[in-house]
Amino acid sequence: MKVLILQEKLKEGLNIIERISSKSLTLPILNNVLISTEKNFLNLSATDLEIGINWWVLTKIEKQGKITIPSHLFFNFINLLPNKKINLEIKDNNLLIESENYKTQIKGFSAEEFPLIPRITEGESASIECFSFCQGLNQIADIAVPSTARPEISGLFFLFQKNQITIAATDSFRLGEKKIFLKNDTSLKQDYSLILPQKTAKELINIFGEKKGEIKMYFSPNQVMFEYLMEETPHPKIQIVSRLIEGEYPNYQEIIPKKYKTQLILDKNEFLNQIKTASLFSGKINEVKIKADPKDRKVEVFSQSPDIGEHRSSILGKIKGEPIEVSFNHRFLLDGLLSIKSSEVAFEMSGESGPGALKPVADDSYIYVVMPIKSS
Amino acid sequence: MKVLILQEKLKEGLNIIERISSKSLTLPILNNVLISTEKNFLNLSATDLEIGINWWVLTKIEKQGKITIPSHLFFNFINLLPNKKINLEIKDNNLLIESENYKTQIKGFSAEEFPLIPRITEGESASIECFSFCQGLNQIADIAVPSTARPEISGLFFLFQKNQITIAATDSFRLGEKKIFLKNDTSLKQDYSLILPQKTAKELINIFGEKKGEIKMYFSPNQVMFEYLMEETPHPKIQIVSRLIEGEYPNYQEIIPKKYKTQLILDKNEFLNQIKTASLFSGKINEVKIKADPKDRKVEVFSQSPDIGEHRSSILGKIKGEPIEVSFNHRFLLDGLLSIKSSEVAFEMSGESGPGALKPVADDSYIYVVMPIKSS
Numbered sequence: 118m119k120v121l122i123l124q125e126k127l128k129e130g131l132n133i134i135e136r137i138s139s140k141s142l143t144l145p146i147l148n149n150v151l152i153s154t155e156k157n158f159l160n161l162s163a164t165d166l167e168i169g170i171n172w173w174v175l176t177k178i179e180k181q182g183k184i185t186i187p188s189h190l191f192f193n194f195i196n197l198l199p200n201k202k203i204n205l206e207i208k209d210n211n212l213l214i215e216s217e218n219y220k221t222q223i224k225g226f227s228a229e230e231f232p233l234i235p236r237i238t239e240g241e242s243a244s245i246e247c248f249s250f251c252q253g254l255n256q257i258a259d260i261a262v263p264s265t266a267r268p269e270i271s272g273l274f275f276l277f278q279k280n281q282i283t284i285a286a287t288d289s290f291r292l293g294e295k296k297i298f299l300k301n302d303t304s305l306k307q308d309y310s311l312i313l314p315q316k317t318a319k320e321l322i323n324i325f326g327e328k329k330g331e332i333k334m335y336f337s338p339n340q341v342m343f344e345y346l347m348e349e350t351p352h353p354k355i356q357i358v359s360r361l362i363e364g365e366y367p368n369y370q371e372i373i374p375k376k377y378k379t380q381l382i383l384d385k386n387e388f389l390n391q392i393k394t395a396s397l398f399s400g401k402i403n404e405v406k407i408k409a410d411p412k413d414r415k416v417e418v419f420s421q422s423p424d425i426g427e428h429r430s431s432i433l434g435k436i437k438g439e440p441i442e443v444s445f446n447h448r449f450l451l452d453g454l455l456s457i458k459s460s461e462v463a464f465e466m467s468g469e470s471g472p473g474a475l476k477p478v479a480d481d482s483y484i485y486v487v488m489p490i491k492s493s
Numbered sequence: 494m495k496v497l498i499l500q501e502k503l504k505e506g507l508n509i510i511e512r513i514s515s516k517s518l519t520l521p522i523l524n525n526v527l528i529s530t531e532k533n534f535l536n537l538s539a540t541d542l543e544i545g546i547n548w549w550v551l552t553k554i555e556k557q558g559k560i561t562i563p564s565h566l567f568f569n570f571i572n573l574l575p576n577k578k579i580n581l582e583i584k585d586n587n588l589l590i591e592s593e594n595y596k597t598q599i600k601g602f603s604a605e606e607f608p609l610i611p612r613i614t615e616g617e618s619a620s621i622e623c624f625s626f627c628q629g630l631n632q633i634a635d636i637a638v639p640s641t642a643r644p645e646i647s648g649l650f651f652l653f654q655k656n657q658i659t660i661a662a663t664d665s666f667r668l669g670e671k672k673i674f675l676k677n678d679t680s681l682k683q684d685y686s687l688i689l690p691q692k693t694a695k696e697l698i699n700i701f702g703e704k705k706g707e708i709k710m711y712f713s714p715n716q717v718m719f720e721y722l723m724e725e726t727p728h729p730k731i732q733i734v735s736r737l738i739e740g741e742y743p744n745y746q747e748i749i750p751k752k753y754k755t756q757l758i759l760d761k762n763e764f765l766n767q768i769k770t771a772s773l774f775s776g777k778i779n780e781v782k783i784k785a786d787p788k789d790r791k792v793e794v795f796s797q798s799p800d801i802g803e804h805r806s807s808i809l810g811k812i813k814g815e816p817i818e819v820s821f822n823h824r825f826l827l828d829g830l831l832s833i834k835s836s837e838v839a840f841e842m843s844g845e846s847g848p849g850a851l852k853p854v855a856d857d858s859y860i861y862v863v864m865p866i867k868s869s
Contacts, residue, residue: 190773190801197770211802219770219806394573394595397566425566426587430595 118152118182120159120205122174124198124216130161130172131192133324133355138188139165150191151231152205152212153183158352162234163188168317169234170324171356175349182207183228190223235358237335237342241307243277244300244331247345251326253284253295256456256483258318262288272312272362274369277336280304285369286315291449291487292369293456300331309336312362324355339363373486374472377465381409381416382435382478385462388416389454391430395420396447398428404490405447407466410440420447443469444490450475453485494528494558496535496581498550500574500592506537506548507568509700509731514564515541526567527607528581528588529559534728538610539564544693545610546700547732551725558583559604566599611734613711613718617683619653620676620707623721627702629660629671632832632859634694638664648688648738650745653712656680661745662691667825667863668745669832676707685712688738700731715739749862750848753841757785757792758811758854761838764792765830767806771796772823774804780866781823783842786816796823819845820866826851829861 134150141147144166151162158173184207191212195203198216206213207225214221254273263271276283280301285294299305321343325332328345335342345355395405400422408417416434421427443466454462459477466473469492475485510526517523520542527538534549560583567588571579574592582589583601590597630649639647643665652659656677661670675681697719701708704721711718721731771781776798784793792810797803819842830838835853842849842865851861 187801194770194773194804197766197773218808219804221774221802221804223802224800390573394570397570397573398597424600425563426597426599428570428595428597432594 118154118184118205118207119178119180120154121177121179122159122203122205123176124195124200124203126174126176127159127195127203130159130174131188131195133172134161134163134170135188135192136320136323137163137165137168137170141165146185146226146230146232148187148189149185149226149231150188151183151185151228153228154178154181162231164232164234166232167314167360168320169358171234171353173347173352173354175347175352180206184210184212184225185228185231186212186223186225194221194223235340236356237337237340237358240336241305241309242336243282243305243309243334245282245297245334246300246331247325247328249297250282250332251322252458253282253297253482254318254322255326256295256458257284257286257293258315258322259452259456260286260288260291260293261315261318263315264288268362269312269364269366272314273318274366275309275311275313277305277309277334285366287367287369287372290446291453291485292372293453293485294369294373294483296482310366311336311341312364312366313341314359314362317357317359321357324357372472373484374465374467374474376467377438377474378468378471379409379411379436379438379441379466381464381466383416383432383462383464384434385454385457385460387432388434388462388464389451391418391432392447392450392454394418394430395428396451398422398425399447400424402490403446403448404444405450406442406444407464408442409436411436411438412440439468441466441469443473444492445473445487446490449487453487456485457483494530494560494581494583495554495556496530497553497555498535498579498581499552500571500576500579502550502552503535503571503579506535506550507564507571509548510537510539510546511564511568512696512699513539513541513544513546517541522561522602522606522608524563524565525561525602525607526564527559527561527604529604530554530557538607540608540610542608543690543736544696545734547610547612547729549723549728549730551723551728556582560586560588560601561604561607562588562599562601570597570599611716612732613713613716613734616712617681617685618712619658619681619685619710620678621658621673621710622676622707623701623704625673626658626708627698628834629658629673629858630694630698631702632671632834633660633662633669634691634698635828635832636662636664636667636669637691637694639691644738645688645740645742648690649694650742651685651687651689653681653685653710661742663743663745663748666822667829667861668748669829669861670745670749670859672858686742687712687717688740688742689717690735690738693733693735697733700733748848749860750841750843750850752843753814753850754844754847755785755787755812755814755817755842757840757842759792759808759838759840760810761830761833761836763808764810764838764840765827767794767808768823768826768830770794770806771804772827774798774801775823776800778866779822779824780820781826782818782820783840784818785812787812787814788816815844817842817845819849821849821863822866825863829863832861833859 399420453475461478775796837854
């Protein structure tokens with residue numbers, strides 16, 4: 118292999134690739150990046166056996182070849198170099214890296230040892246706009262929770278229907294559901310559903326969150342592939358293949374309340390701030406009490422702990438329905454409020470033992486449902 | 494006690510005070526802040542028994558009194574409130590905190606249990622400009638290292654002479670020395686020397702680093718006091734009292750090389766970057782080799798490790814004196830380079846087993862001395 122590439126380009130690729138390389142002690146080859154050439158393209162690959170990633174760049178390839186070297190070292194090294202042309206060359210199982218004022222050798226390993234990263238090459242695909250996809254994922258991704266007893270809920274549930282994706286997650290105390298529309302020209306012939314590992318969701322946000330354009334998704338029974346194309350030529354720029362979580366996702370729809378007994382419309386930031394303040398005084402079970410009466414225009418927030426003291430605050434808002442007094446875990450309320458983007462929030466409650474639902478005002482695409490702390 | 498105060502002012506004080514409150518399990522009162530009134534002033538105090546701090550603010554005092562409450566809770570609580578007037582009142586050993594839309598009680602403890610923070614009220618004092626004092630401290634503070642065998646070197650050595658302070662620290666592998674001038678109108682009648690705990694030095698940087706104006710220092714055999722006055726009235730705003738480390742500071746002066754065999758003048762950032770890059774390839778003892786020859790205009794930086802590979806780079810600079818090839822621990826070189834503020838650095842070496850000295854070019858007030866790795 119003999120390649121000429123700008124530091125800036127290589128850095129861009131390593132920045133993405135390096136995230137996936139693991140720090141595996143049992144399988145040290147997984148700490149490596151596979152560097153290979155494909156005609157005019159330089160290709161970087163990494164995998165932790167759950168997620169595999171490929172990144173390509175068009176550059177000057179003088180001689181084809183491939184090698185694998187430690188990913189973190191290569192990433193840190195390239196990051197420290199000035200943005201000039203870099204020569205990469207394989208010699209005696211080492212990668213030689215050379216430019217104006219430095220000459221470096223990194224000990225490599227045979228590319229044959231590197232695990233193959235699967236690709237999905239057939240079947241239907243769905244296209245979605247990067248930004249809204251990642252924004253939606255971001256609202257949901259933190260709700261899932263690692264669980265060995267119920268591996269399904271350690272992932273995010275995806276349902277693809279015609280021109281819409283529904284993404285949901287729950288940890289059995291709260292759940293979030295987001296609907297996102299596919300690109301206009303996509304309409305799936307059949308429905309697909311899958312459970313994506315939380316780690317993949319977070320990496321997708323990190324890798325695609327700031328990107329313009331669209332992502333294509335390809336389905337297979339055990340895997341899903343996300344593909345981002347180059348601007349200049351219709352060659353893939355980034356491909357991420359993830360294993361899926363097996364099992365049946367719980368029928369979470371039945372938890373989502375269909376109507377409310379009491380509805381509050383509140384300024385989101387003020388409510389968030391009052392819950393945060395009340396959280397300082399809540400005891401071991403994180404209990405914060407919400408009290409509202411439609412005759413009044415005030416919602417009261419209350420918390421107390423015998424060791425610390427007590428705190429009572431009030432917030433102006435619109436109150437509809439029945440008077441209510443109900444307790445929630447402040448952590449779950451805070452997470453929900455933080456996942457809402459609008460400046461006003463609707464908080465819909467179904468009595469002191471039924472679920473509460475947080476929604477952005479005038480936006481049906483997102484709902485966050487939280488169970489109350491039942492008074493003993 | 495009954496006090497009226499703006500949230501912003503109270504927050505400013507707690508921000509400073511809260512740093513000193515410890516998380517002591519054996520003496521829980523040390524986790525508290527002492528809130529007391531002195532005529533028109535509200536006074537906050539905290540101590541970890543090594544450092545004591547007092548902060549005052551002029552505000553509306555309707556009734557004198559004092560109480561002590563958990564410091565972190567009070568800090569977090571006040572930080573979350575809007576910037577409005579706050580009522581503080583003691584009732585049944587609780588602190589009541591009230592404003593427009595909240596009403597809070599924090600469980601307090603009797604102020605009598607709170608340890609007394611000593612003050613130094615007599616003897617000479619030295620005045621120094623906050624900014625240059627903290628900048629100087631910052632160059633030195635990280636060099637000291639906790640040591641039970643040699644408690645002296647776990648502190649910073651201060652020597653006050655007439656109108657100058659010399660600050661030094663060492664961990665026996667490297668040492669830093671900085672000279673700072675006292676304010677023009679100060680000239681001490683006698684010399685003072687002391688060893689300040691590293692923690693105090695770091696807190697001084699945090700508390701005074703962004704402040705304008707000057708700090709006064711007061712000396713006593715076992716303690717030192719730093720005082721910052723209010724702008725509006727000559728009342729202290731902040732007082733920090735620290736215990737001193739007992740013992741005799743090592744005679745570090747004899748380590749500082751008086752002349753050099755080889756002198757390099759290099760661009761600091763480029764040199765720093767090359768040492769960082771070389772550090773990726775250095776082995777377990779962090780060895781990075783520097784090679785220079787006055788016949789050449791290039792300094793070479795080299796490192797290698799049998800497991801990783803090797804790296805060689807070069808940097809243009811002015812070289813005077815004898816040819817040299819000498820190895821250093823890259824961590825110590827990096828720390829030294831990072832502590833130098835100028836864009837050019839002088840690196841003066843005394844052969845392959847003598848100390849090297851890093852200095853800002855055209856500034857005699859700072860020197861960083863580092864021992865080489867002797868070739869075996």
